[in-house]
Amino acid sequence: MSEMTPYIHDLAVKLWNYHHTNHPLTKADAILVLCSHDLRVAERGAELFLEGWAPLLIFSGGLGVITRFMWTEPEADMFARIAQDMGVPAEHILIENRSSNTGENVQFTRQLLAERKLEIDKFIVVQKPYMERRSFATFRKVWPEKQVIVTSPQDSFDDYLSTYSNPELTPDDVISIMVGDLQRIKIYPEKGFQIPQEIPDDVWQAYEALVEAGYGRHLASV
Structure with a gap:
């Protein structure tokens, strides 16, 4: 083109x-990073953890419609490594690396937390800037009883x-x-x-x- x-x-x-929700940040129980082809989202999630917005950092993503043609390693594993390189302790990170779309991100994270017997009431969801609104709408559909605010890399x-x-x-x-x-x-x-x-x-x-x-x-x- x-x-x-x-x-x-x-x-x-x-x-x-x-596509931006313009949610103001407030402290939460966990930061849920919805992984993708955009590694800057991993950095944003790590920054929020290091700034103290939540004590747990979750990365969710296997290989999606775009990344299955780009990578062989699950998105969440790549994102978690970036966060650890930025100083996030491994014991504060959870990885869900099977999901292939936004709905599965939420569903499989819910299953992971249930398996770990972790009760999270409020999430900060981190996503690409142009997927904030769709991530919010998906999360509210799949897990309506939880509080959620959405953010992304802060770029024009x-x-x-x-x-x-x-x-x-x-x-x-x-x-x-x-x-x-x-x-x-x-x-x-x-x-x-x-x-x-x-x-x-x-x-x-x-x-x-x-x-x-x-x-x-x-x-x-x-």
Whole structure:
């Protein structure tokens, strides 16, 4: 695809802003990092632990739709190693490395905590910036009795693209993934995967324009 035009950039920023929940941070019982192709999310989770926001750091992720074509090691194992290299003690880390999507992240983490007889009431969920809202909607559907706030690496859209930690994905790839996540926010509630989220008209119009412009490579089949 050709170089990003100002028009495409502005449409993408509209989706980027919508995907953020803008939850203020408060102390929690555990930090749950939803792993992916974005290693910066591991760093954000480790930073929050080291700043004292929660006493337990959980990494959840096996190999997903994107990473199964990039890596052979489970996402959670890679993320946990990054956290330990940053100074997080291994005894404060739990690893769930079987899940392949966001719903499984929550389900399998719930099972892991039950097996360990750990009662966690409040989570800080850490995710990619453009998956905050979908992660919130999924968590609230799968585990509604728990408190959850969602955060991500604290970057602007432009900074995120310029410092992006995985060179195998281009800015066009990131925009296409954002488009696919917005479509899932729209269609997944009726499939039982998420709670509904309001999508403003201007955000949906930006989505449709990006699909029309060729950024629909990560759309789910309907």
